[in-house]
Amino acid sequence: MVKLTVDGIALEVPNGCSVLQAAELAGKEIPRFCYHERLSVAGNCRMCLVEVEKVPKPVASCAWPVAEGMVIKTDSPMVRNARRGVMEFLLINHPLDCPICDQGGECDLQDQSMGYGWGDSRYREPKRAVMEKDFGPLVKTVMTRCIHCTRCIRFLAEVGGAPELGATARGEDMEIGTYVQQALTSELSGNIIDLCPVGALTSKPYAFVARSWELTRTDSVDVLDAVGANIRVDARGPEVLRVLPRINDDVNEEWLADKSRFAIDGLKHKRLDRPWVRRDGKLVPASWDEAFAAIAARMKDLPGEKIGALAGDLACAESMLALKDLMSALGSHNLDCRQNGARLNAARRDFYLFNTTIAGIDRADAILLIGTNPRREAPILNARIRKRWLSGHVPVAAIGPAVDLTYAAEWLGVGPAVLTSLLSGEQSFAEKLEVAKQPMLILGQGALARPDGEAVLAAAWQLAQRFGMLHADWHGFNVLHTAAARVGALDLGFLPAPGAKGFWAMRAGAVDLLWLLGADEFEVARIPPTTFVVYQGHHGDRGAQRADVILPGSAYTEKNGTYVNTEGRAQRGRLAVYPPGEAREDWKILRAFSAVLGRPLPYDDLKTLREKLATTHPVFARVGALPAAGCTDQSGPGGDPAAMLPNPFTFPIANYYQTDSISRASPTMVRCTETYYPGLAMAAE
Amino acid sequence: MSAEQEPDFVQPEHFAFDAESEQAIPGILAKYPPGRQASAVLPLLDLAQRQMQRTTGSAWIPTAAMNVVAERLAMPPVRVYEVATFYLMFNLRPIGKFHLQLCTTTPCWLRGSDEVVAACRKATGIAGWHETSADGLFTMTEVECLGGCVNAPILQVNDDFYEDMDGPATERLIEALRRGETPPPGSAIGRQGSAPLGGPLTLLDGKG
Numbered sequence: 037m038v039k040l041t042v043d044g045i046a047l048e049v050p051n052g053c054s055v056l057q058a059a060e061l062a063g064k065e066i067p068r069f070c071y072h073e074r075l076s077v078a079g080n081c082r083m084c085l086v087e088v089e090k091v092p093k094p095v096a097s098c099a100w101p102v103a104e105g106m107v108i109k110t111d112s113p114m115v116r117n118a119r120r121g122v123m124e125f126l127l128i129n130h131p132l133d134c135p136i137c138d139q140g141g142e143c144d145l146q147d148q149s150m151g152y153g154w155g156d157s158r159y160r161e162p163k164r165a166v167m168e169k170d171f172g173p174l175v176k177t178v179m180t181r182c183i184h185c186t187r188c189i190r191f192l193a194e195v196g197g198a199p200e201l202g203a204t205a206r207g208e209d210m211e212i213g214t215y216v217q218q219a220l221t222s223e224l225s226g227n228i229i230d231l232c233p234v235g236a237l238t239s240k241p242y243a244f245v246a247r248s249w250e251l252t253r254t255d256s257v258d259v260l261d262a263v264g265a266n267i268r269v270d271a272r273g274p275e276v277l278r279v280l281p282r283i284n285d286d287v288n289e290e291w292l293a294d295k296s297r298f299a300i301d302g303l304k305h306k307r308l309d310r311p312w313v314r315r316d317g318k319l320v321p322a323s324w325d326e327a328f329a330a331i332a333a334r335m336k337d338l339p340g341e342k343i344g345a346l347a348g349d350l351a352c353a354e355s356m357l358a359l360k361d362l363m364s365a366l367g368s369h370n371l372d373c374r375q376n377g378a379r380l381n382a383a384r385r386d387f388y389l390f391n392t393t394i395a396g397i398d399r400a401d402a403i404l405l406i407g408t409n410p411r412r413e414a415p416i417l418n419a420r421i422r423k424r425w426l427s428g429h430v431p432v433a434a435i436g437p438a439v440d441l442t443y444a445a446e447w448l449g450v451g452p453a454v455l456t457s458l459l460s461g462e463q464s465f466a467e468k469l470e471v472a473k474q475p476m477l478i479l480g481q482g483a484l485a486r487p488d489g490e491a492v493l494a495a496a497w498q499l500a501q502r503f504g505m506l507h508a509d510w511h512g513f514n515v516l517h518t519a520a521a522r523v524g525a526l527d528l529g530f531l532p533a534p535g536a537k538g539f540w541a542m543r544a545g546a547v548d549l550l551w552l553l554g555a556d557e558f559e560v561a562r563i564p565p566t567t568f569v570v571y572q573g574h575h576g577d578r579g580a581q582r583a584d585v586i587l588p589g590s591a592y593t594e595k596n597g598t599y600v601n602t603e604g605r606a607q608r609g610r611l612a613v614y615p616p617g618e619a620r621e622d623w624k625i626l627r628a629f630s631a632v633l634g635r636p637l638p639y640d641d642l643k644t645l646r647e648k649l650a651t652t653h654p655v656f657a658r659v660g661a662l663p664a665a666g667c668t669d670q671s672g673p674g675g676d677p678a679a680m681l682p683n684p685f686t687f688p689i690a691n692y693y694q695t696d697s698i699s700r701a702s703p704t705m706v707r708c709t710e711t712y713y714p715g716l717a718m719a720a721e
Numbered sequence: 722m723s724a725e726q727e728p729d730f731v732q733p734e735h736f737a738f739d740a741e742s743e744q745a746i747p748g749i750l751a752k753y754p755p756g757r758q759a760s761a762v763l764p765l766l767d768l769a770q771r772q773m774q775r776t777t778g779s780a781w782i783p784t785a786a787m788n789v790v791a792e793r794l795a796m797p798p799v800r801v802y803e804v805a806t807f808y809l810m811f812n813l814r815p816i817g818k819f820h821l822q823l824c825t826t827t828p829c830w831l832r833g834s835d836e837v838v839a840a841c842r843k844a845t846g847i848a849g850w851h852e853t854s855a856d857g858l859f860t861m862t863e864v865e866c867l868g869g870c871v872n873a874p875i876l877q878v879n880d881d882f883y884e885d886m887d888g889p890a891t892e893r894l895i896e897a898l899r900r901g902e903t904p905p906p907g908s909a910i911g912r913q914g915s916a917p918l919g920g921p922l923t924l925l926d927g928k929g
């Protein structure tokens with residue numbers, strides 16, 4: 037620890053702290069543009085100048101290490117003058133076009149010029165102008181506004197792992213860009229919009245849509261992958277206009293993946309805003325009563341075992357519990373949530389969770405990826421792996437078809453054979469796992485959603501055992517999910533009871549009435565025509581097309597819902613806007629229908645429903661938190677590794693930008709598909 | 722104002738180091754410790770520019786060449802673009818066979834660089850900076866101090882310094898280049914090294 041004083045306040049700060057950090061610890065705010073606590077220090081904007089006694093000139097506090105006995109002044113006349121000078125230089129070439137700038141109202145330059153700017157300009161010469169760049173469909177540029185803080189460059193190089201931006205030329209000619217005109221390829225590119233302290237980088241789809249002070253903010257969680265990034269939903273009236281990340285160091289730090297940020301325009305397209313009933317082969321608009329009556333009529337003489345339900349990837353725990361309760365009231369135990377056919381084992385929670393936790397990746401000292409491409413399945417989690425890889429030269433190996441993960445992974449092979457050779461110690465990566473103290477493996481859906489998934493699961497568990505990944509204070513066995521609803525569904529037991537029908541059987545027509553709770557991610561068209569399909573959801577996607585009755589539900593921004601992320605962390609999404617038209621919150625639909633059947637579910641409000649959720653499944657009582665990690669029971673999930681097939685793993689996500697009904701309806705995501713996967717976009721036409 | 726314009730030249734699709742360049746590369750790389758080979762970015766860019774001069778008569782670095790350097794040194798291409806655009810000695814667009822680099826910084830300017838500039842324009846027909854003469858032989862670039870102020874003004878042609886220039890000497894030089902001659906570089910007025918113009922002073926006067 038180092039003792040120093042900041043503006044007369046004596047305090048102790050850790051060694052290696054910068055003066056800026058020390059000042060913050062003393063509660064003093066230091067203006068800055070280039071410094072960002074999650075990026076490397078550049079020290080090039082000079083806005084953070086402070087006075088340090090015995091140093092003749094003002095110093096850039098972000099890049100100046102503390103020393104014993106230092107006397108720091110953050111608000112002396114010298115400091116104010118120096119910062120004013122810096123501000124004047126920054127504004128020389130800045131266009132001062134705040135009235136037409138999307139950053140207006142939440143711009144660091146605007147804010148800080150209130151404190152340090154002159155009332156008017158002494159600069160009479162022509163200002164420089166910089167050509168716009170084309171960074172692709174997501175990030176809009178007005179490069180004349182750029183103050184060359186290089187945050188965007190550092191983010192893409194350090195966190196994003198796609199170093200495509202740079203500062204070319206110098207002096208007055210310096211520009212930020214890709215030099216060769218190209219779209220940014222990082223799945224995290226939207227974060228440079230948040231990082232840019234001025235209006236040089238703004239959101240392209242959001243351009244000129246709203247001013248920040250017109251928006252109502254609702255804190256929520258993202259559901260477009262299984263990471264559960266913490267978000268704030270900004271809405272005006274009935275419309276969600278943008279989604280930004282909230283800081284949660286245990287989950288998403290302060291980043292958000294591009295799909296989660298930009299797919300929200302899909303919430304305005306292809307919405308189901310009223311019930312529909314199929315009559316003579318055609319879907320016709322109906323009232324809620326008619327829709328309920330149609331379902332009740334079909335159910336009338338059906339025994340429970342002929343009824344089934346599938347939960348989709350975006351479903352909240354509340355609606356799944358209500359659906360499960362409704363099904364048991366009807367005497368049905370044909371439930372499933374594994375639309376991708378993954379052979380997940382729900383016997384114990386740690387068989388299907390990301391047990392190491394996302395923050396735990398920071399402590400891993402060897403990482404093995406099995407049948408997963410986290411860059412597309414969970415970009416934020418992938419950034420965490422990259423961070424770990426960068427910080428400690430942690431060996432990373434992967435099994436599956438080689439792809440660019442933004443860090444150097446050793447590709448051991450494509451199929452389960454590698455697991456066998458690792459278990460026998462033949463594969464050379466086994467040595468690295470052997471010496472590691474806290475190794476971890478990540479099992480992707482690409483390894484589980486195949487006929488031999490159980491065997492792969494068993495082999496992976498054995499690997500974890502064999503290489504010391506399972507001990508009382510470290511759990512290195514991880515399953516990476518791609519669906520936000522999946523873990524919650526498994527926690528609830530949204531699975532077929534022993535002897536009841538599961539996903540494959542129900543898809544093949546083993547039930548006469550199938551209730552799809554937003555289930556769109558399988559070949560719905562293959563459900564035989566004899567099955568009566570009820571689709572409850574928010575988008576006119578695959579499920580709705582096949583449905584006999586459509587019940588309009590609400591999207592994640594339109595309801596209060598609980599989601600459990602891949603780590604097993606229960607988090608709450610909150611209602612930011614009301615569902616469109618006649619659409620309703622999903623659990624209420626199920627509650628209302630249960631009353632039509634004359635078997636009302638035992639909850640009339642969200643509070644009682646949540647109490648039931650928490651008492652039957654304690655996971656839901658612990659919102660936001662995770663129990664201590666560590667493996668207390670080494671016994672595995674069963675299954676025989678010898679049953680593994682030779683065929684290679686395939687990754688579950690071919691097109692990162694369109695993975696669910698919301699992102700498929702999003703014009704912005706369509707543009708991304710055209711830009712980044714031109715082949716797929718053509719095939720879709 | 723620095724708004725860039727659409728390029729008026731064609732970037733070659735491909736670039737590869739030729740045998741002569743390849744031969745030089747191991748020696749260059751060996752100068753840097755293992756794992757630090759990115760430090761060789763400047764010499765390799767220079768090598769690429771010289772190869773272009775040798776093979777096409779125009780010393781410049783196409784983007785394809787920067788990409789080759791990036792790949793060779795395992796750096797992201799944009800890091801190479803940053804370096805190449807930072808140093809003005811790298812030409813990122815085609816130039817004439819003779820690159821006339823005119824120093825106009827204060828010492829040269831005091832000693833008559835304006836005259837040298839005017840003579841270059843007159844003899845080549847070039848109107849502005851960075852332009853190439855109609856015959857494709859000359860490109861004029863204004864540069865800052867070349868570090869040869871003692872013999873100002875300086876006109877650098879490709880790698881060579883022509884010193885103590887004035888208008889007529891400049892015109893003579895350009896005519897000679899056009900004829901395919903290579904006049905010896907150095908002082909145009911026969912100055913020895915950077916010795917004082919009127920001959921040595923202090924040693925001779927050393928009596929008192």
Ligand code: SF4
Nearest residue numbers: 182183185186188232
């Ligand atoms: S574009 Fe924004 S983030 Fe990037 S250097 Fe310029 S001001 Fe900084």
Ligand code: FES
Nearest residue numbers: 079081082084098
């Ligand atoms: S914040 Fe310190 S120099 Fe930019």
Ligand code: FES
Nearest residue numbers: 824829866867869
């Ligand atoms: S000023 Fe021209 S060489 Fe120094």
